[in-house]
Amino acid sequence: xxxxxxxxxxxxxxxxxxxxxxxxxxxxxxxxxxxxxxxxxxxxxxxxxxxxxxxxxxxxxxxxxxxxxxxxxxxxxxxxxxxxxxxxxxxxxxxxxxxxxxxxxxxxxxxxxxxxxxxxxxxxxxxxxxxxxxxxxxxxxxxxxxxxxxxxxxxxxxxxxxxxxxxxxxxxxxxxxxxxxxxxxxxxxxxxxxxxxxxxxxxxxxxxxxxxxxxxxxxxxxxxxxxxxxxxxxxxxxxxxxxxxxxxxxxxxxxxxxxxxxxxxxxxxxxxxxxxxxxxxxxxxxxxxxxxxxxxxxxxxxxxxxxxxxxxxxxxxxxxxxxxxxxxxxxxxxxxxxxxxxxxxxxxxxxxxxxxxxxxxxxxxxxxxxxxxxxxxxxxxxxxxxxxxxxxxxxxxxxxxxxxxxxxxxxxxxxxxxxxxxxxxxx
Ligand SMILES: [Mn+2]
Numbered sequence: 001x002x003x004x005x006x007x008x009x010x011x012x013x014x015x016x017x018x019x020x021x022x023x024x025x026x027x028x029x030x031x032x033x034x035x036x037x038x039x040x041x042x043x044x045x046x047x048x049x050x051x052x053x054x055x056x057x058x059x060x061x062x063x064x065x066x067x068x069x070x071x072x073x074x075x076x077x078x079x080x081x082x083x084x085x086x087x088x089x090x091x092x093x094x095x096x097x098x099x100x101x102x103x104x105x106x107x108x109x110x111x112x113x114x115x116x117x118x119x120x121x122x123x124x125x126x127x128x129x130x131x132x133x134x135x136x137x138x139x140x141x142x143x144x145x146x147x148x149x150x151x152x153x154x155x156x157x158x159x160x161x162x163x164x165x166x167x168x169x170x171x172x173x174x175x176x177x178x179x180x181x182x183x184x185x186x187x188x189x190x191x192x193x194x195x196x197x198x199x200x201x202x203x204x205x206x207x208x209x210x211x212x213x214x215x216x217x218x219x220x221x222x223x224x225x226x227x228x229x230x231x232x233x234x235x236x237x238x239x240x241x242x243x244x245x246x247x248x249x250x251x252x253x254x255x256x257x258x259x260x261x262x263x264x265x266x267x268x269x270x271x272x273x274x275x276x277x278x279x280x281x282x283x284x285x286x287x288x289x290x291x292x293x294x295x296x297x298x299x300x301x302x303x304x305x306x307x308x309x310x311x312x313x314x315x316x317x318x319x320x321x322x323x324x325x326x327x328x329x330x331x332x333x334x335x336x337x338x339x340x341x342x343x344x345x346x347x348x349x350x351x352x353x354x355x356x357x358x359x360x361x362x363x364x365x366x367x368x369x370x371x372x373x374x375x376x377x378x379x380x381x382x383x384x385x386x387x388x389x390x391x392x393x394x395x396x397x398x399x400x401x402x403x404x405x406x407x408x409x410x411x412x413x414x415x416x417x418x419x420x421x422x423x424x425x426x427x
Pocket of ligand 1: 217279326409
């Protein structure tokens with residue numbers, strides 16, 4: 001299924017006068033504060049968030065999974081789904097593949113399908129957190145850190161194979177999330193596990209093409225419950241520093257211990273020029289993988305305040321980082337959930353762009369704590385949705401992506417095409 005541009009335009013026409021009123025009102029209000037709405041809209045239009053191939057079907061928990069209908073059954077259908085999202089919001093212009101769940105049989109035909117939908121291939125993800133059918137050695141007790149060199153070798157070779165698939169598709173990065181660790185005290189030698197992992201990563205690093213990067217993602221716990229080899233940003237950064245300039249730290253919002261100050265982590269990594277990008281999601285307790293901005297929107301805003309600051313300091317545009325949604329959908333339509341997540345990201349980004357940085361810096365120098373808080377909260381409490389809608393409209397997207405998704409009965413159409421009982425490959 002493909003959404004025709006005229007359907008988007010027709011829908012926008014029906015919403016346009018209401019939108020214009022709201023947008024013009026906000027533009028004037030911002031103008032009075034010396035903020036040019038058009039500058040912010042330009043930044044929003046440029047912001048692209050990758051969609052992972054594993055987020056297009058219903059997720060699940062260890063207690064079960066309640067599949068919806070019309071889920072993509074193949075890599076082609078996953079690419080088509082991301083195409084639907086991108087047509088609606090013009091902000092989801094790339095797909096991040098997971099190997100071996102999404103091995104492209106013919107790179108050329110997948111590339112041409114993707115480019116017909118205006119999509120690129122983002123970072124490719126390796127998988128050594130589960131065993132595959134016909135796999136020779138098991139990852140039950142680890143992969144890149146394993147005590148047995150032959151298991152490590154197998155895991156290294158898998159990552160190198162993933163790079164090859166990514167190269168064929170035009171990806172520029174390998175993303176590694178390592179589940180290695182231990183469940184019980186005494187089970188693992190921390191230092192040996194670190195050193196084994198470093199050696200394995202060095203071999204993978206050596207296989208990177210010249211213009212590639214490797215993203216090292218950390219996670220505090222789960223599936224291992226006592227220790228994880230790459231458990232926090234510090235160990236991730238340590239690996240990256242030892243590997244070299246092509247390795248950067250990937251931050252996944254849900255991969256921290258409760259109440260971690262993630263915005264400060266972001267600031268530090270950007271100061272060091274070692275932030276690869278972000279996996280967005282939200283959580284209440286652990287790695288809940290909920291819709292972005294659904295639980296802690298103020299935290300997301302504070303993170304964006306640091307991201308904007310870091311980008312400005314480095315002179316980078318948003319395209320210099322890898323932004324991705326890493327969420328799971330247990331009770332929502334996956335595509336509607338992803339549209340909500342992208343909208344939440346754009347809202348937080350827009351709010352962060354409103355922050356008066358000169359005034360904030362002044363308040364800090366004067367130890368004017370009240371003003372500092374007020375400057376941030378004034379931005380956070382501004383309803384920036386008209387700016388986000390205007391940016392979607394100007395780039396050819398829908399003023400109301402979820403409304404149009406429902407109007408066009410996209411899910412019904414997908415169920416007719418693919419069947420009511422389908423299970424997305426991979427999960
Ligand atoms: Mn992640």
